[in-house]
Every structure is written in structure tokens, then in C-alpha cells.
Amino acid sequence: MSGRGARQLRDALLLAASVGVVVGVLSLRQSAAPSAPPALPAASAPAEPSPLPRGGEAEPAALDEHDAQAGCDFADHGFGVYERWRPLPLGRLLVPPARAIRADGGYDLLVHFHGAEPVRKQLAPKEFGLVIAGVDLGTRSSEYARALEGGGWDALLHAIDREVASAVGVAGARARRLALSSWSAGSGAIGRIIERGGGRIDALILLDSLYGAYVPGQTSLVPGQLAPYVALAGAAARGAPLFYLTHSETPTSGYASTREAATFLLGEIGAIPIAVTASGDGDPTGAAGPGADEAGGALRLTRMYDGGSLYVRGYAGAGPGGHCAQLRLLPAILAEHVLPAFDR
Numbered sequence: 001m002s003g004r005g006a007r008q009l010r011d012a013l014l015l016a017a018s019v020g021v022v023v024g025v026l027s028l029r030q031s032a033a034p035s036a037p038p039a040l041p042a043a044s045a046p047a048e049p050s051p052l053p054r055g056g057e058a059e060p061a062a063l064d065e066h067d068a069q070a071g072c073d074f075a076d077h078g079f080g081v082y083e084r085w086r087p088l089p090l091g092r093l094l095v096p097p098a099r100a101i102r103a104d105g106g107y108d109l110l111v112h113f114h115g116a117e118p119v120r121k122q123l124a125p126k127e128f129g130l131v132i133a134g135v136d137l138g139t140r141s142s143e144y145a146r147a148l149e150g151g152g153w154d155a156l157l158h159a160i161d162r163e164v165a166s167a168v169g170v171a172g173a174r175a176r177r178l179a180l181s182s183w184s185a186g187s188g189a190i191g192r193i194i195e196r197g198g199g200r201i202d203a204l205i206l207l208d209s210l211y212g213a214y215v216p217g218q219t220s221l222v223p224g225q226l227a228p229y230v231a232l233a234g235a236a237a238r239g240a241p242l243f244y245l246t247h248s249e250t251p252t253s254g255y256a257s258t259r260e261a262a263t264f265l266l267g268e269i270g271a272i273p274i275a276v277t278a279s280g281d282g283d284p285t286g287a288a289g290p291g292a293d294e295a296g297g298a299l300r301l302t303r304m305y306d307g308g309s310l311y312v313r314g315y316a317g318a319g320p321g322g323h324c325a326q327l328r329l330l331p332a333i334l335a336e337h338v339l340p341a342f343d344r
Contacts, residue, residue, distance in 0.1 A: 072118060072324040080124040082132075086163055090147060090156050091135030094120065098168040100129035106176030107131050107164060108342055110334070111156075113144055114186030114209075118327045126331055128339065131175075133160055141188030141211075148192040177342040179334070181205035183327050194228040203242040203338045204232060208326035210245060212256035212264060221256050221264045230268045236310035237269060242341050244311045244333050246326055248298070249318040262312055266305060273305040273312060298325035311337065 085092040101107045109131045112119050116134025123132060133156070137143045148156075157175065165173035180201055182190045187209040194201070210229060212221045236243035245265070247258035256264070266273060278300065298317025305312040317325050 072115075072327070074118045074121040074327075076121050077125045079120070081127055082124050085120070085134075086167065088133065088156065088159050088163065090137075090152065090159070091133055092116065093160060093163050094124060094132040094134075095164055095167040096127075096129055096131065098170065100131075101164065101168050101170050101173065102176065103170075105165070105170045105173040107173060108177045108179075108339075109133065109160065109175040110179045110181065111135065111160075112186070112330075113137075113180075113182040113189040115183045115327055119181075119330060122328070122331050123334070126335075128334060130179075130334075131160065131164055135186070135189065137189075139185060141185045141191075144186055144188030145192045148189050148196075153193050153196070177202045179203035179205065179338050179342075181207065181330065182209045183207040184209055184323065187211065191228070194232065201241055203244070203341060205244045205330065205333055205338070207246050207329060208248045208250065208258045208323055210247070210258055210261040210265070211252070212261040214254075214256060221260065226261065226265060226268075230265055233265055233271075233310055234269045237271065237307040239308040242309040242311075242337060244313075244337060246313045246315065246329055248315050248322040248326055249302075250320075250323045251318065259314060262314065266312060271305055271307055271310075271312075273303040273314070275303050276301045298322040299328065309341070 079094070081097055082094040086095060087093075108129065110123075111133040113135045114137075116136050119132065119134055123130070135144075135147075135156075137147050161174050165171055178201055180190055180193065180203070182205075184207075187206060190204070190206065190209070194204075210226070212226055214220065215222050232241075232243050233245075235241070245262055247262045249257075249259060251257055298315065298321055300316040301313060302316050303312075303314040313329075315322070315326070317323070
């Protein structure tokens, strides 16, 4: 074979091999990619979600980790007074210095589902004196719900107590006050906890994290659903434990968005939100808080409701960026509402 013919044969083989690699990679990505959106954002349109195990409902899902990193850029100021993440059987833990733990072993605990690193980056430098557990379990609400089946929630709380006791050398450490928070698909864990009556919850924070199911063939929510949340909202409106609910304008496909779910919940308890115009003074309680500048118009307040210990806030952000921006609300919510409710 001539030199030219050999080169042609070599080039043809290289081209065939390259095509094979590309096809293989595309096939692998197609089989491994999540089938639906919102969550730590990037620029992608919502896809059709897969069904929940309970039947015809659709579940919210988060973007994959790469998209999360691309669309959700939080400045990292380190761990503050916290040494490092401590591993838990489910999730990981930040323990403050011993001075934040009472002499009797009591401590204030925040358990956050989905987005542990953005939470750490925002809260660790604040020195709120909170024990902070972060749980990341995947991109679908059902993954969080399954992890909290049976005794999963109680086991997690016991593991946190043991780790706090070991870290600070205080025997019998136990959570004195408990705040639960979730973002995006993390609501699957919250739903399982409250459905099963998971003990006393002193504050509940849902950051763009409450979704709903439609009546088959319609775009109205199934009557009677979200009952545990409706009960908690009604109790909070009467002054019971704090319930703080936020939503963006991020659309969903096949299930009710966080805006629709918030509207449904308010309607169930007979509450009417107040519209906030772009030229108004905004949220008088400062709900946007630190980080709002980085989020731009995504955290422009559009509506609000305050009643007793129930707070509902709607923001203008839509798409991945608007969804992600909701995590920036957590520090202000803790400082202005949760910690005061903890008798700090």
C-alpha cells in the first residue's frame, strides 16, 4: 500500500473511532441525565418530570450537580467558627464552638435539605450559633422522601445529638429548638417528616420548595392535597410555630409550580396576599436580605402575606437563576424571624 493510501486508511479509522466515542458519550449522558428540572440552576428549560411512586402525581426535580455549579455561584468565605463538615449516616454536620451549647447540653438546630454547600457558604461566617445539618440526596423529591421512611428521621436526629456531644464534650446533648428548611426537591424530606408527625418543629422554611399535583387533565390542584402544610400554615397564622414560605415565578411542566402551590395554600386558609409593585417600598421586613444584590431582579418582591407566625413571599425570578436565588433568602429569614422565635 502506498504512503498516501496508508494515510487515507489511518484517517478513516481515526474518524470512525471518533464517531464511536461521541455516540457512546451521548448515549451515556442520555441514560444518566435527570429527566426533569428546577434546582440549583443553569439555563435549561423544564422537562417532563417522572411520576411519584404514589401514582399520577409528578415530582419536582433538581438540576444535576454540574448545572447546579454553573448556575448558582455563591461566594465562599470559609467555615467561620466551624471547623469542618462532620459526616453523618445521612448528610453532614457543622458544629459551632462549645460556647454555643448550653450547660445542660441543649442546642439550636437547623436541618436543611438540598443545597448544603450554598447554605454553608452563607451561614458559616454569620456565627448564628446554630448546629447545622445539610442533607443532599439527589435531584428528585422522591429520593429525599425514601431516605426518611420508617425511622430515618429519628435516626438522623439521634446521630446529630451523638456527634454534637462528641464534638464539644457535653454528655446528653440534644436539640433544644429545631428549624427545618428545604430548597427545591428537598421538600420531599419535609413532606415525609410532617406527614409522620416528626416531633416538635419550631420553625419551617420552604425556599421555592412547595409543589403540588394537578387534577388529571386539568391545571388546577387536587382538592385536599398538601393537607399537612395547610394545617401548619393555619396554625402559624394563629401564632403557632413559625412557617416561612417563598416562591419564585419558575414554571413547571406536569405539576403545580411553587407559586401555584403557595396560592393554593393561602386559599385553603382564607388568606389573601398583598401585591407589591415594582415602584413600592418592597418588603418592610427586609426579607430579601444579604445577597439580594447578587441575585438582581430575581429577588424583587411581588407579593407577600403576614399573619401571626405565617410569612409568604413571592419573588419575580423565573427559570434556573430565579430558582437558585431563593437560597439567598435564608440568612435574613433566620436572623429576623427564626432566631428571635428561639428566644435568642
